[in-house]
Amino acid sequence: MGNKVLIIDDDHDILETTGSILAYEGFEIHSADSVERGLELAGKISPDIVLLDIMFPESKTQGFDAARAIKARYPQLPIIVLTAINREYAFEFTKEDIKVEEFLNKPVRTKKLIELIRLHTGPDPV
Amino acid sequence: MAPLARLDVSEYTNLNNVVRWLITLRWIAAAGVFLVLCGARIAYPSVFPLAVLFTLNAALALLNALFQIHFQAVKHGNLSKSELAVFFNVQICSDYLLLLLLLYFTGFVENPFAYFFVFHILLTAYIFSTGLVFLYVGGLVVVLAAGAAASYVHLIPHFPFFLGPQAAYLGELLPRTVGVCATLVISGYLGTSIRKRLEEKAQRVEVELDRYKSLDKIKSHFLLQVTHELRGPLAAVKGYHEMIDRGITGPVGSKTLETVGRATRRTDNLLTMIDEMIDYAYMQNDKISFEPANVNLHDLIASNIEALAPQALAKRIRFDVRCAPDLVVSASRDLGTIVLSNLLSNAVRYSPEGSSVTVSAVQESTEVCLEVKDHGIGMTPEEMEHIFEEFYRTRRAREMERDGTGLGLSIIKKAVETIGGRITVASQVDRGSTFHIYFPRREPGGQ
Numbered sequence: 001m002g003n004k005v006l007i008i009d010d011d012h013d014i015l016e017t018t019g020s021i022l023a024y025e026g027f028e029i030h031s032a033d034s035v036e037r038g039l040e041l042a043g044k045i046s047p048d049i050v051l052l053d054i055m056f057p058e059s060k061t062q063g064f065d066a067a068r069a070i071k072a073r074y075p076q077l078p079i080i081v082l083t084a085i086n087r088e089y090a091f092e093f094t095k096e097d098i099k100v101e102e103f104l105n106k107p108v109r110t111k112k113l114i115e116l117i118r119l120h121t122g123p124d125p126v
Numbered sequence: 127m128a129p130l131a132r133l134d135v136s137e138y139t140n141l142n143n144v145v146r147w148l149i150t151l152r153w154i155a156a157a158g159v160f161l162v163l164c165g166a167r168i169a170y171p172s173v174f175p176l177a178v179l180f181t182l183n184a185a186l187a188l189l190n191a192l193f194q195i196h197f198q199a200v201k202h203g204n205l206s207k208s209e210l211a212v213f214f215n216v217q218i219c220s221d222y223l224l225l226l227l228l229l230y231f232t233g234f235v236e237n238p239f240a241y242f243f244v245f246h247i248l249l250t251a252y253i254f255s256t257g258l259v260f261l262y263v264g265g266l267v268v269v270l271a272a273g274a275a276a277s278y279v280h281l282i283p284h285f286p287f288f289l290g291p292q293a294a295y296l297g298e299l300l301p302r303t304v305g306v307c308a309t310l311v312i313s314g315y316l317g318t319s320i321r322k323r324l325e326e327k328a329q330r331v332e333v334e335l336d337r338y339k340s341l342d343k344i345k346s347h348f349l350l351q352v353t354h355e356l357r358g359p360l361a362a363v364k365g366y367h368e369m370i371d372r373g374i375t376g377p378v379g380s381k382t383l384e385t386v387g388r389a390t391r392r393t394d395n396l397l398t399m400i401d402e403m404i405d406y407a408y409m410q411n412d413k414i415s416f417e418p419a420n421v422n423l424h425d426l427i428a429s430n431i432e433a434l435a436p437q438a439l440a441k442r443i444r445f446d447v448r449c450a451p452d453l454v455v456s457a458s459r460d461l462g463t464i465v466l467s468n469l470l471s472n473a474v475r476y477s478p479e480g481s482s483v484t485v486s487a488v489q490e491s492t493e494v495c496l497e498v499k500d501h502g503i504g505m506t507p508e509e510m511e512h513i514f515e516e517f518y519r520t521r522r523a524r525e526m527e528r529d530g531t532g533l534g535l536s537i538i539k540k541a542v543e544t545i546g547g548r549i550t551v552a553s554q555v556d557r558g559s560t561f562h563i564y565f566p567r568r569e570p571g572g573q
Contacts, residue, residue: 011358017365024374055358084357107361107397109436110368 002026003121006047008038008066009082010056014106018051018082021110027117035066042070047077048121051113052100054083067100078120080113082106141210144253145197148217151249152190159183159228175231175285182231186224193217214253221246222266226273233287235274235302236295243306244313251317263314267307274303342410349407353400360400364393394437395529398471402533405464406516409540416544418456423487423494423565424449426459430466431485434474441479445470448486455494455565457545464541468534469498469561475527476502477558493547493564501558510553514539522555538563 005027009015015031023029030045032038035056042050050070054063067079079100102116163179193213200209225246229237243266251259277284278299286295367390369375371383378386431438431445438445455462473483477500484499505513509520519532542549546566553559 011362013362014358014365017362017369020369020374021365021372024372084361085354106357107364 002028003048003117004028004030004045005049005051005117006030006032006038006041006045007051008032008035008063009051009053010034011053014053014082018113022114022117025110025114035062035069038066039069039073042074042077049117050077050079051082052079054081054085071099080104080116080120082108082113141207145210145213145217148214148249149190149194149197152186152193152217152221156183156187156190159186173286173289178231179228182224182228189220189224218246218250218253218262222262226266226269230273231285233285234277235270235299235306236287240270240306241309243310247310247313248317251314251321256318256322259314259318263310266310270307270310271303274299346407346410349403349410353403353407356400357397360393360397364390364397367393391440392529395527398475399529399531402468402531402537405468405537405541406531406533409464409537409544416458416461418546418566419458420454421457421459421462422451423453423455423462423496424451426462426466427485427487427496430463430470433467434470437471437474441474441477443474443477443480444482446482446484448484450487450489453487453489453494456567457547457565461541461545465538465545465563468538469563472534473498473500473502473559475530476500476523478502489567490564492567494567496563496565497560498563499558499560504555504557504559505551505553506555510551513551514549 002025005022007015007018007022007029009018009031010033012033015033019029019031030041030047032041035058038050038052041047052063052067052070054061056062059065063081063083067081070077070079080102081100082104084106101120104113104116160180160183163176163183166174166179167176197213222243225242229235229240232239234240247259247263247266250262254262273282276282278296284292284295286292288295367386370378370386371390427447427449431447457465470483470485477483481501483501484497486499487494487496503520503522503526505520505522512518513520513535516536517532518536519530523530539549542563548564550562550564551559552562
């Protein structure tokens with residue numbers, strides 16, 4: 001089985017497409033459609049990496065709060081932010097940089113995403 | 127209330143410039159008086175007390191010289207508002223006094239130059255509040271009337287302007303005084319009310335401008351929000367295309383694959399347009415603060431070429447890059463990306479299949495010149511005059527690529543100007559276009 005990828009996004013279509021494509025590439029996929037559910041899953045399954053959206057129905061920047069919470073509990077767990085808003089624009093909401101490993105704009109190219117997941121998780125466990 | 131400190135010039139007028147203007151006008155007036163006196167000395171050598179008049183003329187010039195020296199000495203010509211108020215009052219008072227004295231020795235209200243007070247009053251109305259203007263006008267009218275009355279009863283000597291009999295002067299004294307005084311009061315009224323109207327107009331313009339600015343801000347913010355929101359659904363659409371394309375959803379025939387390929391291409395076009403609109407809204411946002419940083423041009427080119435790889439691959443377009451790996455420019459990563467991504471994306475879109483795009487950068491004495499050369503559709507000289515205008519697309523560009531916003535080059539130009547660089551273009555129809563971007567070189571000692 002491949003590395004465990006936890007995807008947190010409120011858009012079910014994104015969960016389905018990104019999840020299916022990454023599963024097809026051999027990753028073990030776990031999905032959460034809310035930040036609460038994502039944090040709960042993170043505790044249960046100990047993922048190797050988190051793909052995190054920023055804008056959630058609750059707030060435009062809930063993803064940043066989630067990133068902070070994840071980093072506080074699991075400092076070694078890498079996070080790739082996948083969002084429709086660009087980084088500078090996100091700063092207008094948060095006024096602070098968020099310490100995440102990568103910040104990618106949707107739609108992201110699969111090749112690039114897989115490269116970055118491999119970069120931050122190392123080779124797949126056998 | 128300190129009326130002498132009540133300056134009431136509209137905010138749109140730079141008071142320091144008004145001081146400079148007053149001093150210049152006074153030099154002209156002093157020169158004019160000097161010429162008139164020289165003329166009088168030749169034409170009427172024995173009529174006027176010329177020694178006194180030349181002395182007054184010299185006093186005017188001397189005072190103006192003092193004003194100028196004072197103005198230049200104090201804070202290099204920048205006075206505070208209260209200092210300016212005192213300075214204006216001293217200047218205006220001395221102007222009134224000197225003209226009054228010049229008139230007194232040359233026939234007083236009998237002298238047609240008495241109407242020159244109109245200019246003083248208009249200047250006063252330009253500078254001071256309505257109350258202070260009428261204080262000046264009232265004071266002047268009282269002094270003129272008192273002077274006329276005193277000369278009528280021979281309390282003070284009269285220096286005639288016309289060489290006619292003294293009786294005629296006395297007979298005309300009342301209507302002349304009334305005429306001069308009425309003119310001064312009316313010009314005071316006209317001067318202040320015209321200024322008030324202009325100020326009201328300026329205020330309305332200011333209010334409108336504020337409204338327009340806030341509307342423009344709302345528009346940019348709206349555009350930014352909407353375009354960001356559009357990216358999410360598009361990401362899902364692209365994801366589903368990819369699932370079909372990779373066979374994740376099950377085996378598909380070649381016809382379906384081709385159809386999905388077309389759908390993907392249009393989706394990519396839509397995404398490019400959305401990104402252009404995001405860049406456009408981002409560049410419109412006056413909050414963007416540009417802090418020049420040292421950006422590695424080689425890396426910037428490489429990352430933007432990589433981002434364009436799918437589109438370039440689909441058209442078999444080859445990038446030929448010539449750039450030293452350590453070439454650094456003064457820009458910002460965001461603005462550099464806006465420039466490169468839009469420029470390279472244009473080159474790919476408007477080049478024929480299988481052609482090449484050359485990207486080269488060389489360091490010149492004060493700038494770094496980036497050249498992007500394609501072998502695409504090119505432009506006519508007439509079209510080149512418009513390409514940096516928002517929403518402009520050439521006819522051939524529209525024919526070749528149906529989808530497009532026509533914002534790309536205007537965004538590039540704005541980003542380049544924000545960086546402090548410049549852009550030039552050379553093009554020939556069917557031969558291709560060459561864009562040159564001149565980036566400022568990085569500051570020596572910078573990190």
